[in-house]
Amino acid sequence: MIESPLTLSTLFRIGPIPITGPVVVTWGLMAALTVLGLLATRALTLSPNRYQTVLELVVGAIEDQIRATMRVEPRPYVPMVGTLFLFILFANWSSLIPGVEPPTAHIETDAALGVIVFAAIIYFGIRARGVGGYLKTFAEPSIVMIPLNLVETFTRTFSLIVRLFGNVMSGVFIIGIILTLAGLLVPIPLMALELLVGAIQAYIFTVLAMVFIGSALGERRARHEEEGRS
Amino acid sequence: MHIDWWTLALQTVNVLILVWILGRFFFRPIMEVVAKRQQEANKLLEDAARERDEAVNMRAEADKVRANIAARREDLIAAARAEVQSEKQNMLAQTSQELAKLRADADAAIVRDRAAAEAQLIAHAGDLSVEIARRLLGRVPHRVLLRTFLDEICAEVQSLPAEARDGVAAAVTTGRQVEVVTAAPLSDQEMQNVSATLEKAFGAELPLVFRSDPAIIAGIEVHGPNTIIRNSWAADLERIRRELKA
Numbered sequence: 164m165i166e167s168p169l170t171l172s173t174l175f176r177i178g179p180i181p182i183t184g185p186v187v188v189t190w191g192l193m194a195a196l197t198v199l200g201l202l203a204t205r206a207l208t209l210s211p212n213r214y215q216t217v218l219e220l221v222v223g224a225i226e227d228q229i230r231a232t233m234r235v236e237p238r239p240y241v242p243m244v245g246t247l248f249l250f251i252l253f254a255n256w257s258s259l260i261p262g263v264e265p266p267t268a269h270i271e272t273d274a275a276l277g278v279i280v281f282a283a284i285i286y287f288g289i290r291a292r293g294v295g296g297y298l299k300t301f302a303e304p305s306i307v308m309i310p311l312n313l314v315e316t317f318t319r320t321f322s323l324i325v326r327l328f329g330n331v332m333s334g335v336f337i338i339g340i341i342l343t344l345a346g347l348l349v350p351i352p353l354m355a356l357e358l359l360v361g362a363i364q365a366y367i368f369t370v371l372a373m374v375f376i377g378s379a380l381g382e383r384r385a386r387h388e389e390e391g392r393s
Numbered sequence: 394m395h396i397d398w399w400t401l402a403l404q405t406v407n408v409l410i411l412v413w414i415l416g417r418f419f420f421r422p423i424m425e426v427v428a429k430r431q432q433e434a435n436k437l438l439e440d441a442a443r444e445r446d447e448a449v450n451m452r453a454e455a456d457k458v459r460a461n462i463a464a465r466r467e468d469l470i471a472a473a474r475a476e477v478q479s480e481k482q483n484m485l486a487q488t489s490q491e492l493a494k495l496r497a498d499a500d501a502a503i504v505r506d507r508a509a510a511e512a513q514l515i516a517h518a519g520d521l522s523v524e525i526a527r528r529l530l531g532r533v534p535h536r537v538l539l540r541t542f543l544d545e546i547c548a549e550v551q552s553l554p555a556e557a558r559d560g561v562a563a564a565v566t567t568g569r570q571v572e573v574v575t576a577a578p579l580s581d582q583e584m585q586n587v588s589a590t591l592e593k594a595f596g597a598e599l600p601l602v603f604r605s606d607p608a609i610i611a612g613i614e615v616h617g618p619n620t621i622i623r624n625s626w627a628a629d630l631e632r633i634r635r636e637l638k639a
Binding site: 170171180181182183185186189190192193196197200201203204207208209211215218219222223226238241242243245246247249250266269270271272274275276278279 | 395396397398399400401402403404405407408409410411412413414415416417418419420421422423424426427429430433
């Protein structure tokens with residue numbers, strides 16, 4: 164990697180739409196995840212084998228994380244949260260494939276994820292509390308806090324975007340520089356570290372998304388769903 | 394830093410599509426199978442709890458039935474014992490009654506047999522005595538015996554009331570006969586002697602007829618129209634027998 168990760172080059176165009184590298188890699192990830200998902204769930208039974216047990220363990224862990232973080236019944240939020248985690252994780256780890264640049268190393272992909280989380284916060288907040296109830300959350304704990312809450316709504320999403328972008332982009336950037344300066348095998352420890360960073364960043368992004376969505380649901384909603392679950 | 398808005402829009406759409414795809418074909422099937430297994434497990438647990446409750450109820454019912462059986466068994470044993478006791482008392486009473494009746498019957502039979510034996514003994518003794526007397530009398534001369542019994546019957550005639558003696562004596566006038574019975578036939582001399590002695594005793598002439606009857610053993614009897622005068626051993630033995638029976 165010799166060019167800046169902050170720049171995007173158009174690979175081809177579909178009509179007026181320029182198709183860049185992150186989009187193509189994302190399509191590949193989508194195809195791989197879809198195929199893996201279909202293969203994994205094609206023979207689910209009530210008596211699980213070893214692989215099904217692992218899958219159920221993963222989904223169960225996501226559910227437990229949602230339940231612990233958002234304190235709600237996790238089922239409606241599993242597709243959203245689980246897909247964010249898996250996509251970011253596999254996107255971060257796609258840097259292991261030679262010649263593939265992770266989509267999350269580009270601000271557009273991270274911004275797209277941030278926009279989705281931002282929309283999800285509003286959608287789930289309005290669905291749980293209504294438009295009025297959701298807007299009232301900006302006046303909590305007092306009406307004086309409205310400007311700060313409005314700013315926080317955008318800044319926390321922006322911090323989400325920048326955190327993911329900075330960590331992944333910096334990892335890719337450093338590895339590219341070291342690869343340019345040193346030999347072939349020198350970046351391997353850094354790549355292993357990048358794997359860990361990628362997993363951690365996927366986890367952090369997903370947990371923060373859950374926290375933001377959970378805060379939009381409010382205490383009343385959370386308590387209600389907690390009683391309903393019990 | 395430049396942001397490619399087309400890429401941002403495409404990535405947004407891509408992630409949303411991926412959310413839908415994974416939600417539809419990955420997360421939902423796994424969650425459904427887990428939920429279904431949970432339902433099955435809950436159903437199994439509920440079935441197990443229900444069957445456990447049913448088993449507990451059945452055991453309670455069985456315990457109750459067993460208690461009833463035990464109580465009924467005790468009642469039956471008590472009733473059987475009472476019935477056996479009652480039957481035993483009845484059998485004892487019945488046996489006692491039968492024993493008393495048998496004893497009474499035996500006593501009566503003994504008394505009856507003893508009386509019959511005594512009567513038989515007396516009769517046998519009488520026959521034996523008659524036979525002994527007959528054999529002994531066979532050694533005494535007939536005329537001595539006749540003389541003795543004739544004297545005794547004359548004395549008896551003398552001791553009769555006058556009406557009875559006259560009744561016999563009046564047989565001549567009434568045309569009836571006076572029968573003289575002896576054990577052995579008399580000779581003519583003896584008949585004349587007896588006739589003379591009796592007519593003297595009665596003080597009148599008598600129409601006498603003689604007849605022999607070995608049943609009187611020894612002696613002489615006079616059978617008048619209304620009066621019978623016996624002086625025979627058969628009459629004596631009969632009198633003695635009646636006295637012994639009395």
